[in-house]
Amino acid sequence: MTELLVGTRKGLFALEGGPGGPFEVTARAFPGETVDHVLRDPRAGHVVASVTSPFYGPKIWRAEDPAGEWEQARGVGLAEGGEAALERIWTLVAGEEGRLYAGGDPGVLFESRDGGESxxxxxxxxxxxxxxxxxxxGGGLCLHSIATWPGEPDRLAVGISAAGVWLTDDGGQTWRSGNDGLVARYLxxxxxxxxxxxxxxxxxxxPMRPRRLFMQFHGGVYRSDDAGETWTGIGAGLPSDFGFPLAIDPADPDSAYVIPLTADVDRVTPxxxxxxYETRDAGATWAxxxxxxxxxxxxxxxxxxxxxxxxEGESLELYFGATSGEVFGSGDAGATWSTVGRRLPPVLSVTATG
Amino acid sequence: MRSAYDPPMAVVRLRGPLRRLAGDRSEHAVEAATVLELLVAIEREHPAITGWILDERRRVRRHINVFVNGELGGEETVIGEGDRVEVIPAISGGER
Structure with missing residues (x-):
């Protein structure tokens, strides 16, 4: 059974089904509110959701299951009386040793060591x-990507729009940028x-070769083989190198999947x-x-x-949702697809747990 | 016994989730000289509401309206004895 936790403009939808589909909607939570991202904590089993109420601001919530009782997490905010306010939590990521991370706007990273309670x-x-x-x-100063390092809990790479890549080797005490090789056509x-x-x-x-990272950039797809210090363009062969999402096959460090959009001035499928589009040779070719x-x-x-x-591998399942409210799934590593969710509100995030 | 030197006492009415976070009670009598003081006092009395009306900068969230005696106010609006304060989500905040 695969669970899809779909964050939408109007609530969280839980879908359940077999690999690749069909799926059924089994729960809806936070009706009417923007659910930015949802995480099923692999250690504790809880569901953690980031929700941005247009009235009451961004919060992180935690529940046993999407249909259960949600409790508000503590500590999700900036210093009281300061000059900045938390605008949104964009992403939730499970790391090593049970750590959870949350990234958001304005370019902030939070960490939880108690399963998301605080x-x-x-x-x-x-x-x-x-x-x-x-x-x-365009979406704010968002820290949206957090790449953990298997077996190395203190090593992280994070991506911020538009403040580049930041790397730490000491659990986040110190950070250095990792942007060599990135070419911004808008500069x-x-x-x-x-x-x-x-x-x-x-x-x-x-994860099988942690020094390797893949990146979808604002115009360009890149690969790093030195843990994010330097980057090489691998976008040749794509119908467009503009887009947002990116996926990998955890079993194959040469794999990456992207979903191109036409251009930054026309953000629809080409x-x-x-x-x-899939690469199995680290970006040399795309299929x-x-x-x-x-x-x-x-x-x-x-x-x-x-x-x-x-x-992963031959049993890799891929899922993506669109702002049209459709969710698509593949149970065979992208070879074939079906529509697994229809008529949902605009989809902001999809989290798959097999 | 309240003296002339005490801050004015106002009655705040909360709705929806704000009411639930404030002890599941709609009306609260609060001593405060301004709207900001009043909202901070509510947070102190009911910590669960912290961050829901005011953001970290101590500003009323963009899509929350605070009315004093029926008129839209702001953080610095002065509170008088017996004033009625309502905290209401704004129509501008509805999701498209």
Whole structure:
């Protein structure tokens, strides 16, 4: 049984089904509220959800199950009386040793060591001297990607739009940027080499080879083989190198999946067709994976958190949702697809647990 | 016994989730000289409501309206003895 936790503009939807589908909606929580991301804590088994009420602000909630009683987590906020306020929690990630991470706007990282009951702001990143130069992207100054390192709980890479990649080897006490090789077409050619106004859209680490990371950038797809210090463009062969989501096969460090959108000025699927692109050679070549996906008159937008996977290797399942309210699934690593959710509110995030 | 030197006592009415977070009670008598003082006093009395009306900057959230005796107020609006204060989600905050 696979569980999909779908964050939408109007609530959290839980779907259950077999690998690749069909799926049924089994629960809805937070009706009418924006559910940004949801995590099934692999250690405690709880569900943790980030919800941004348009009235009451961003909160993190925790429950045994989506249909259960939700309790508000403590510590999700900035210093009282300061000049900044937490705007949104974009992402929730499970790390090593039971640690949970939450990333959000304005470029903040929180950590929980009690399964999401309470959270602490990462002071090293919050107080980084370069912060005055950080610029928000279109969605705000969002810390949206948190790449943990298997077996190395103190090593993290995070992606911020638009403040680039940040790396830590000491559990977040100190941070350094990792942007060498990224080319921002929206900056002048003579931008300084230490420019950090870099709009990372999504970042994932290959767990079998943790020094390798893949990135969807604001125009460009990249790979790093040195833990995020330097980056190489791998977008050639894609119909467009603009997009938001990215997925990997945990069993194959040469694998990555992207869902291109036409361009930053036209954020819909190219050629009115929905296609996932797969590489199995670390980005040297890309193969179209669209069997069963809408093939005509399809102008979909897939957001950065709305693509996830369960399992690995031959049993890899892939799922993504669109702002059209549809969710698509593949139980065979992208070879074939079906529509597993229909008529939902605009999908912001998909979390798959096999 | 209240003296002339005490801050004014106002009655705050909360609705929906705010009411639930404030001890499941709608009306609260609060001593405060301004709307901000009043909301901070509510947070002190009912910590679960912290962050729901005021953000970390001590500003009323964008899509929350605070009315004093029926008129829209702000953080600095002065409170008088016996004033009626209502905290109501704004129509502008509804999700599209």
């Amino acid at each position: 959270w602490q702001l990462n002071a090293g990143l919050w107080e980084h001297p370069s912060r005055t130069r950080w610029q928000p992207g 002048p050619d003579d931008a300084p080499p230490d420019e950090i106004a870099l709009c990372v859209h999504r970042l994932h680490r290959a 050629d009115a067709r929905v296609r996932v 179209e994976r669209g069997d069963g996906l809408p093939a005509e008159h399809a102008y979909l937008t897939i957001l950065r958190e709305a693509f996830d996977w369960a399992g």
